Amino acid sequence: xxxxxxxxxxxxxxxxxxxxxxxxxxxxxxxxxxxxxxxxxxxxxxxxxxxxxxxxxxxxxxxxxxxxxxxxxxxxxxxxxxxxxxxxxxxxxxxxxxxxxxxxxxxxxxxxxxxxxxxxxxxxxxxxxxxxxxxxxxxxxxxxxxxxxxxxxxxxxxxxxxxxxxxxxxxxxxxxxxxxxxxxxxxxxxxxxxxxxxxxxxxxxxxxxxxxxxxxxxxxxxxxxxxxxxxxxxxxxxxxxxxxxxxxxxxxxxxxxxxxxxxxxxxxxxxxxxxxxxxxxxxxxxxxxxxxxxxxxxxxxxxxxxx
Amino acid sequence: xxxxxxxxxxxxxxxxxxxxxxxxxxxxxxxxxxxxxxxxxxxxxxxxxxxxxxxxxxxxxxxxxxxxxxxxxxxxxxxxxxxxxxxxxxxxxxxxxxxxxxxxxxxxxxxxxxxxxxxxxxxxxxxxxxxxxxxxxxxxxxxxxxxxxxxxxxxxxxxxxxxxxxxxxxxxxxxxxxxxxxxxxxxxxxxxxxxxxxxxxxxxxxxxxxxxxxxxxxxxxxxxxxxxxxxxxxxxxxxxxxxxxxxxxxxxxxxxxxxxxxxxxxxxxxxx
Ligand SMILES: Nc1ncnc2c1ncn2[C@@H]1O[C@H](COP(=O)(O)OP(=O)(O)O)[C@@H](O)[C@H]1O
Ligand SMILES: [Mg+2]
Numbered sequence: 001x002x003x004x005x006x007x008x009x010x011x012x013x014x015x016x017x018x019x020x021x022x023x024x025x026x027x028x029x030x031x032x033x034x035x036x037x038x039x040x041x042x043x044x045x046x047x048x049x050x051x052x053x054x055x056x057x058x059x060x061x062x063x064x065x066x067x068x069x070x071x072x073x074x075x076x077x078x079x080x081x082x083x084x085x086x087x088x089x090x091x092x093x094x095x096x097x098x099x100x101x102x103x104x105x106x107x108x109x110x111x112x113x114x115x116x117x118x119x120x121x122x123x124x125x126x127x128x129x130x131x132x133x134x135x136x137x138x139x140x141x142x143x144x145x146x147x148x149x150x151x152x153x154x155x156x157x158x159x160x161x162x163x164x165x166x167x168x169x170x171x172x173x174x175x176x177x178x179x180x181x182x183x184x185x186x187x188x189x190x191x192x193x194x195x196x197x198x199x200x201x202x203x204x205x206x207x208x209x210x211x212x213x214x215x216x217x218x219x220x221x222x223x224x225x226x227x228x229x230x231x232x233x234x235x236x237x238x239x240x241x242x243x244x245x246x247x248x249x250x251x252x253x254x255x256x257x258x259x260x261x262x263x264x265x266x267x268x269x270x271x272x273x274x275x276x277x278x279x280x281x282x283x284x285x286x287x288x289x290x291x292x293x294x295x296x297x298x299x300x301x302x303x304x305x306x307x
Numbered sequence: 308x309x310x311x312x313x314x315x316x317x318x319x320x321x322x323x324x325x326x327x328x329x330x331x332x333x334x335x336x337x338x339x340x341x342x343x344x345x346x347x348x349x350x351x352x353x354x355x356x357x358x359x360x361x362x363x364x365x366x367x368x369x370x371x372x373x374x375x376x377x378x379x380x381x382x383x384x385x386x387x388x389x390x391x392x393x394x395x396x397x398x399x400x401x402x403x404x405x406x407x408x409x410x411x412x413x414x415x416x417x418x419x420x421x422x423x424x425x426x427x428x429x430x431x432x433x434x435x436x437x438x439x440x441x442x443x444x445x446x447x448x449x450x451x452x453x454x455x456x457x458x459x460x461x462x463x464x465x466x467x468x469x470x471x472x473x474x475x476x477x478x479x480x481x482x483x484x485x486x487x488x489x490x491x492x493x494x495x496x497x498x499x500x501x502x503x504x505x506x507x508x509x510x511x512x513x514x515x516x517x518x519x520x521x522x523x524x525x526x527x528x529x530x531x532x533x534x535x536x537x538x539x540x541x542x543x544x545x546x547x548x549x550x551x552x553x554x555x556x557x558x559x560x561x562x563x564x565x566x567x568x569x570x571x572x573x574x575x576x577x578x579x
Contacts, residue, residue, distance in 0.1 A: 052404050077406040088397035092321045101317050104310060105405050130321075146401065 003030045004063070005154050005186045006051060011060035013046050013210075020046045022210040023060070028188050028203070033180050035201030035218075036190040037297070043210040044190040045085055048158050051188070052082050064154070078106065081152035083160055087143035091132035095123055095142045098131055099149060106150050117149040120175065136163035144172065148179065155179065155187045161196060173200055198293050208301045221296070227265035228291065232284035233276060236260055242279040247271070258284070311407065311415035312422070315389060324388050328423065332430035335373060339365050340438045347444050355446050362435075362445030366453040367533070369431060370460040371526050375500075376493050378424075378464040379471045383489020385423055386472045387482045389416045390574070394479075399578050409575045417472070417567065421465060428461035429454075449535075456533040463529070466559045467521045468492075469566035476573045496522050517548045521562050528555040 006028035013021040021043040028034040038044050049055040051062060053073050062069040064076045089098045099114045108114075115125045121141040134142065140163045147155055160176070161169045177200065179185045191197050197204060198218070205215045214221075233239040236254050243249045243260075251264040262272065269286055276283050319325070343361065347353070393399045393412075402412065432454050439445030447453075471492050475485045500523050506513040517523055531542060531549045542549065550558075 049400075052400075053406070054400055054403055073406050077404055080404065082400075082404050084400050086397060088399070088401055090318055090392065090396055090398065093318070097317070097320065101314055102401060102405070104314055104317070105402070105407060107310070 004028060005030050005065060006188060007063040008051075009061040011047065011050060011062065012058050013043070013050060013055065014058045019210050021050070024207070024210075024212045026205060026212065027215065028186060030186050031180065031184050032202040033176070033187045033189060033200055034203045034205065035197035036188065036205050036207055037194060037197045038190070038192065038207035040192055042207045044207055045158050047207070048082070048084060048156050048188070048190060051156060052080065052084070053077065054084070078150065079152055080154045080156060081147035081150065082156040083143045083147045084158045087139040089131045089139070089142060091130060094127060094130055095134065095138070096126050098142065099146060102146055103149065108150055113149050117145040120148065121145045122171065137165060137168050140164055141168075141172075153185060155185055157187065157189045159191055160189065161191070161193075169196075176200060194293055194297055206297065206300055213300045222293075228289055229262040229265055229267065229269065229272065230285070230287040230289045231260040231262065231272065231276070232286070233258060233260060234282035234284070238279070239276055239281045242275055242281060243272075246275050246279065308411070308415065308418070311411055312418050315415050315419040318392055319388065322388060328427050329430060332427055333434045335369065335431060336435035336438050339369070339435065340442055340444070343444050344442060355448065358444065358446035359448035362439050362447060363449055363453060365435065365439070365445070366432070366456060367530060369435065370456055371530050374428075374460055374464045375522055375526060376497060378461075378468040379489050379493035379496060381424065381427060382420065382465065382468040382471045383475060383486055383492070385420045386416075386475045387485050389419060390472070390476060391482065394577060403578065409578050410571055413567070413571050413574050417469075417570070421462075424461055424465045425458060428457045432457040452533065456529065460525070460529045463525045463555070463559050464522070466563035467525055469563050469570075473566050473569045473573065476570050476577075479577060500526070514548065518550055518554065518558075521558050523548075524550045524555045524558055528552065
């Protein structure tokens with residue numbers, strides 16, 4: 001794809017013999033929020049560390065802004081802002097001093113960058129409080145401020161809402177949205193919280209045991225997987241035969257003895273009902289159902305759900 | 308690089324390091340004053356030359372002997388402060404994504420240590436000069452060359468003490484363990500000099516090892532280099548081991564270079 005800011009080919013990381021990331025092909029498009037969803041230990045952090053050159057991949061290629069990362073770190077990394085796992089700052093400095101330090105390293109001359117970054121995340125400027133005295137939520141906010149301070153085009157945020165209270169989560173969510181919508185930034189965000197990704201992301205990637213199971217726009221995913229017709233019948237096997245022979249329908253699944261899921265929601269329900277009744281199958285119920293993202297997640301990962 | 312060094316100093320804010328250095332550098336000269344004062348009590352009509360001699364003598368003591376013991380400890384303490392900061396606070400990731408490489412970081416940290424060492428030797432010299440002139444027990448006739456000696460000795464012994472940083476980074480332990488380690492190195496440095504001298508006294512063939520001992524060479528060279536003509540004649544008569552300037556500088560630079568390479572090698576392993 002042409003407009004991919006992040007593209008990986010067969011990205012793989014082995015720790016010993018354990019495959020933490022296995023053959024991931026990631027495509028993050030310009031100006032969009034990409035949500036990387038996965039349980040704890042799925043390999044989200046490892047993937048992001050590799051994207052930032054913090055960990056060397058065992059195999060595979062990483063392309064950022066259309067260039068290979070390897071060898072171009074000095075040109076690419078200044079265009080990226082990142083937050084990886086827990087916030088890491090110097091405890092003997094205040095929040096402002098910590099940001100000033102990194103502004104100095106990044107060669108950002110004006111003090112305004114620090115001030116506005118702090119204002120954006122809702123932390124006081126030139127506060128006397130040391131980083132070691134910060135609460136977890138404040139630390140997380142400072143880390144977000146650090147990630148956006150140098151006006152990067154691409155943000156890589158690893159579980160950025162960890163440790164925030166519900167109001168803080170909502171604030172940061174709308175802040176991230178505005179970064180994307182108003183300032184045109186591309187954002188890769190990871191979370192183990194499905195609802196968070198559902199609220200925030202434009203595109204979604206599902207990572208499980210190091211494997212990228214699905215990758216597609218959230219809207220498409222919802223449209224395709226979201227709605228189905230549930231049929232409660234007296235004899236599912238017979239009903240299935242009727243649907244196949246009389247209607248030529250294949251977009252359905254038998255679920256147990258008495259239930260059928262028709263995955264094409266556009267089929268008129270009256271046709272379904274007539275076909276079954278004429279074939280002598282009793283129809284107990286007929287619903288138009290909406291699959292939740294969680295059901296979907298369960299299905300693709302083939303396991304239990306996610307919070 | 309200057310920017311990185313500036314940042315290293317910035318990171319030391321609110322740490323008691325500078326205060327500690329100041330205290331330590333005042334303490335040593337004060338002890339020497341307390342030692343010398345009773346010696347001179349009751350003596351009257353002391354010449355300037357005598358006073359200058361006393362000051363020079365104590366400068367030599369501090370520079371050559373005290374520094375040999377102190378420098379590994381100082382280097383150990385400084386490397387604990389500087390090298391453990393990123394590890395303990397998980398800030399590697401923020402630095403490496405700036406991007407700052409491990410090599411740049413190591414170099415900045417060692418340069419910062421060097422600057423702090425130069426500050427330390429300047430402070431010690433300053434306090435010694437201050438106290439000796441306040442109490443009237445010394446004269447700064449050769450002040451400038453003595454100051455130079457402090458800087459040169461400090462620098463060389465700092466270079467020779469860099470293997471301590473290698474150990475600190477290699478063992479990657481707690482601050483306490485690292486401090487004990489550097490203390491041990493300092494004792495070992497002294498002990499090896501004494502031991503080698505003992506051996507050489509028994510069998511002169513051991514003297515062949517003298518030119519290979521960096522601390523010993525630095526000590527002997529600087530006491531020769533910074534002594535006046537009369538002392539030099541005396542030293543020649545005593546048939547002391549006196550390594551050349553080039554030899555000493557080369558040996559010390561070699562130790563420093565190898566240490567830096569090893570520090571970088573082991574430090575990179577941490578940051579994976
Ligand atoms: N430095 C490491 N050494 C060994 N194993 C690691 C290391 N980092 C991560 N792992 C393993 O890789 C897997 C993925 O971890 P991670 O990327 O942190 O998952 P996530 O961020 O999705 O929770 C886990 O099984 C973890 O134990
Ligand atoms: Mg993680």
